[in-house]
Amino acid sequence: MSNQLSVRHLLGIKDLQKEDIELIFSTATNFKDVLNRPIKKVPSLRDITIANLFFENSTRTKLSFELAEKRLSADVINFSASGSSVSKGETLIDTVNNILAMKVDMVVMRHSKPGSAIFLSKHVHANIINAGDGTHEHPTQALLDAFSIREKIGNVEGKKVVIVGDILHSRVALSNILCLQKLGAEVMVCGPVALIPRYISEIGVQVEYNLRKALEWCDVANMLRIQMERQDIKYFPSLREYVMLYGVNKVLLESLKKEILILHPGPINRGVEITSDVADSSQSIILNQVENGVAIRMAVLFLLAQTR
Amino acid sequence: MSSITKLILDQQLLSITIDRLCYQLIENHNDFAETVLIGIQPNGVFLSQRIYKRLLLIDPKIKSKYGEMDISFFRDDFRRREMIVPSVTTIDFIVEGKRVVLMDDVLYTGRTIRAALDALLAFGRPASVELLVLIDRKFSRQLPIEADYIGKSIDTISSEKVKVQFLQPEGEDGVWLNTSEKSS
Numbered sequence: 169m170s171n172q173l174s175v176r177h178l179l180g181i182k183d184l185q186k187e188d189i190e191l192i193f194s195t196a197t198n199f200k201d202v203l204n205r206p207i208k209k210v211p212s213l214r215d216i217t218i219a220n221l222f223f224e225n226s227t228r229t230k231l232s233f234e235l236a237e238k239r240l241s242a243d244v245i246n247f248s249a250s251g252s253s254v255s256k257g258e259t260l261i262d263t264v265n266n267i268l269a270m271k272v273d274m275v276v277m278r279h280s281k282p283g284s285a286i287f288l289s290k291h292v293h294a295n296i297i298n299a300g301d302g303t304h305e306h307p308t309q310a311l312l313d314a315f316s317i318r319e320k321i322g323n324v325e326g327k328k329v330v331i332v333g334d335i336l337h338s339r340v341a342l343s344n345i346l347c348l349q350k351l352g353a354e355v356m357v358c359g360p361v362a363l364i365p366r367y368i369s370e371i372g373v374q375v376e377y378n379l380r381k382a383l384e385w386c387d388v389a390n391m392l393r394i395q396m397e398r399q400d401i402k403y404f405p406s407l408r409e410y411v412m413l414y415g416v417n418k419v420l421l422e423s424l425k426k427e428i429l430i431l432h433p434g435p436i437n438r439g440v441e442i443t444s445d446v447a448d449s450s451q452s453i454i455l456n457q458v459e460n461g462v463a464i465r466m467a468v469l470f471l472l473a474q475t476r
Numbered sequence: 477m478s479s480i481t482k483l484i485l486d487q488q489l490l491s492i493t494i495d496r497l498c499y500q501l502i503e504n505h506n507d508f509a510e511t512v513l514i515g516i517q518p519n520g521v522f523l524s525q526r527i528y529k530r531l532l533l534i535d536p537k538i539k540s541k542y543g544e545m546d547i548s549f550f551r552d553d554f555r556r557r558e559m560i561v562p563s564v565t566t567i568d569f570i571v572e573g574k575r576v577v578l579m580d581d582v583l584y585t586g587r588t589i590r591a592a593l594d595a596l597l598a599f600g601r602p603a604s605v606e607l608l609v610l611i612d613r614k615f616s617r618q619l620p621i622e623a624d625y626i627g628k629s630i631d632t633i634s635s636e637k638v639k640v641q642f643l644q645p646e647g648e649d650g651v652w653l654n655t656s657e658k659s660s
Contacts, residue, residue, distance in 0.1 A: 171561045198562040202549065206570065207598040210549035474555060 173471045177289045177296040180305035181346040189350060193315055195467035196460070203239070203463055213242035216473055219272045221264065222299070223249040223279040228434050228458065229299050229309070233276050236465035245272070260284065261291050268294055274472065277301075295472045303337050303398065309433050310343035312464040314351055316457045317388055320429055325352035330382045332358045332414060333392030333441055336365050337399065340392060340433045345373055358382035359414060362403040379414050383424055390431040391416060391441045407440065417443040427451060434458070484611070484638075485628060485651040493627045494523075497608060498530045500625050501577065508540035510603070511575045516592050517546040517563040520580035522642040523610050527579065541574075543567035550591040572600030577625075581640040583609040586621035611638050611651060 173188050181189075202210055218237050222230055230246075237244045247267065264275065274295045277285055282304035289296040300306040318324050329348050335341045335357045345355050349372060356374040357364060369375055376382040383389060394410065404410050416430070430442065430452040438444045447454060485493060505511045508531075515524025521544045528542045548562040578592055589607060596602065610627035616634065630653065632638065637654040 195562060198546070198549075198564075201565055202598075205598045206600065209598075211594070212549045212554050215555075470549075474560070476555060 173475060176472070176475050177285070177298075178307050178468055178472060179285045179289055179296065179298050181307050181310050181343045181350070182305070184307075184347075184350070186350050189311065189314070189347065192311055192464065192467045192471060193318065195471060196311075196315060196463040199239075199466040199470070200460065200463040202466075203459075209239050209241060211241045212470055213237070213240040213473055216240075216273045217243040217245070217271060218274045218276060218469070219245050219247060219267050219294075220299075221247045221267070221275060221277045221279075223260075223277070223284075224300070226278055226299070228461070229278065229306075232458070232461040233297075233299060233308075233465050236462050236469060237276075239462070240466055240469060242274075242469070245270075260288065264288060264292055264294075268292055273476065274469065295476065297468060297472065300339055302339065303342075304339050305343045305346075306339040306433075307343050307347075308461070308465055308468060309340050310347035311468070312457055312461045313340075313344055313390060313431055313433070314347050315464055316431065316453050316460050317429065319456070319460065320453055321387065324348060326354075327388060328354045328356070328386045329388045329390060330356040330358050330376070330386040331390045331392065332379065332382065332416070334363045334394045334403075335359050335368065335392070336363045336403070337395040338392050340390075344390060345371065356382055356385060360404045360410065379416070380420065383416070383420070383428060386428055387426075388429040388431065389416070390433070392433065393435060393437055393441060411440055415439075415441060415443065416446055418445045418449070421446060421449075421451065429453060431457060480655045482653045482655070483650060484630060484653050487649040490649050490651065493610070494526055494530055497610075497625050497627060498527060498534055501527075501531065501608070502535065504606075505540075505575065505577075508538045510573070511577060512541040512543065512569065512571055512602075513577050513579065514542075514567065514571075514596070515544045516578060516580045516588065517544055517548075517565070519582075519640065520578075523581050523640070524579040526642060527608070541569050543569065545592065545595055547588065547591040547595045550595040552587060552591065567599055570600045571596060571602045573603050574600075576602040576605045577608055578605060579608045581609065582611045582613060582638050583607070583621075583623050583626075584613045584616055584638075586617045586619035589621050590619050610640060613638065 170187050174185050175183050220233055234244055276297045276299050278299040280302050282302035284301045285296055285298035298305060298307055314324055331341050331344055348355050356376055358376045358379055364375055432454045436447055513524060513528055515521035531538050544566045546563045546565045548560045606624040608625040609623045612623055612626045612629045613632045614629050639652045639654055642649055
């Protein structure tokens with residue numbers, strides 16, 4: 169196994185090789201071990217300064233990145249778009265270059281525009297980590313999802329994973345599809361017709377509109393949230409109808425022939441995509457995902473810092 | 477460039493040396509009730525496994541705890557030298573108040589041991605820390621660090637390399653000194 173990433177930035181799963189993903193996983197395993205020690209901090213990135221630029225709201229991802237950075241002893245500065253010069257009309261490159269002028273080495277960015285991370289990586293010198301760019305990609309989420317699956321059921325290769333819900337607006341869905349496929353899993357998407365991108369089967373993904381059939385096929389189900397904030401028009405008649413057709417509840421899960429693993433990237437809308445008894449059941453690994461998120465992000469930051 | 481390889485410790489001498497190190501440890505640690513032995517990954521663990529096994533053969537009543545520690549994340553040459561490949565840490569105990577014996581195959585600049593001392597603090601505050609090395613390369617230290625138990629001291633110059641090899645899974649035990657010479 170190679171011990172260096174083939175990329176300087178983490179812009180999307182699309183740019184990663186399978187070897188990169190394996191390297192991130194093996195490094196994350198080391199960091200997970202560190203995170204279970206009495207003292208959870210290592211000094212590796214003590215000479216690195218990282219800016220967290222969140223032009224779009226986030227709780228989990230922002231906290232997870234910040235914790236990962238602090239556990240690696242990096243210096244951290246935080247920025248959120250509300251109340252900043254962005255609202256005064258400053259461009260993205262100007263904003264970032266101003267921050268980089270303060271001697272920042274790496275940038276973690278979330279932005280509502282697809283491709284913003286790629287755009288930024290072409291114009292500034294810092295290492296860029298995409299923490300979600302609009303409806304495009306969210307690579308660290310996909311890595312931690314695959315890592316959590318691997319940890320729970322041994323291997324991703326040959327497993328069947330269904331992604332349920334708002335595939336059209338989900339960056340988690342695209343990154344997950346690419347990541348799982350690179351690791352050799354079979355991927356299916358399931359949701360209302362209007363929320364499935366039209367040409368998705370061309371990237372080797374199966375499409376199923378019936379939730380029960382999808383769940384009977386799969387080993388793992390990744391439940392996505394309906395992204396109301398990105399829906400400019402109505403994509404389905406009512407939330408109630410969505411819950412009836414695409415919500416997972418305990419009765420449905422227990423009627424399946426086998427036990428499947430339930431993932432959710434958060435935030436959960438309890439009673440919509442999954443009910444509370446499913447979210448809190450032993451089949452759900454939602455909190456393992458959050459725990460693994462810190463280790464995965466530590467691994468990504470550590471490995472990218474090595475390419476500097 | 478041609479290189480000359482000199483055998484420093486052959487199989488027989490190596491096992492005599494390991495026996496001596498074990499008896500020195502027993503002299504200082506009695507029944508090892510408060511002692512933990514920690515091998516430094518990746519190369520120190522072959523030595524530490526060997527010593528731990530031998531100690532248990534000499535006296536099966538030895539109660540020492542045994543662990544292996546990876547120090548990659550604590551190195552001071554991260555991003556300055558070659559890539560660091562982390563290995564596994566297996567320490568399932570707290571070293572608080574214990575007498576720690578760190579073990580590595582070769583003591584050279586002392587930087588690995590400095591990182592190990594740092595890494596050790598993550599597992600508690602030990603009562604004391606001792607260092608056991610198979611080979612001490614004298615006059616090459618960059619930090620004020622010395623070993624308490626030494627298998628063999630040798631004089632080397634920086635272009636020389638010490639190669640320690642333990643039987644695993646096949647091959648010959650021994651320690652070799654590699655000297656690169658510039659051909660004129």
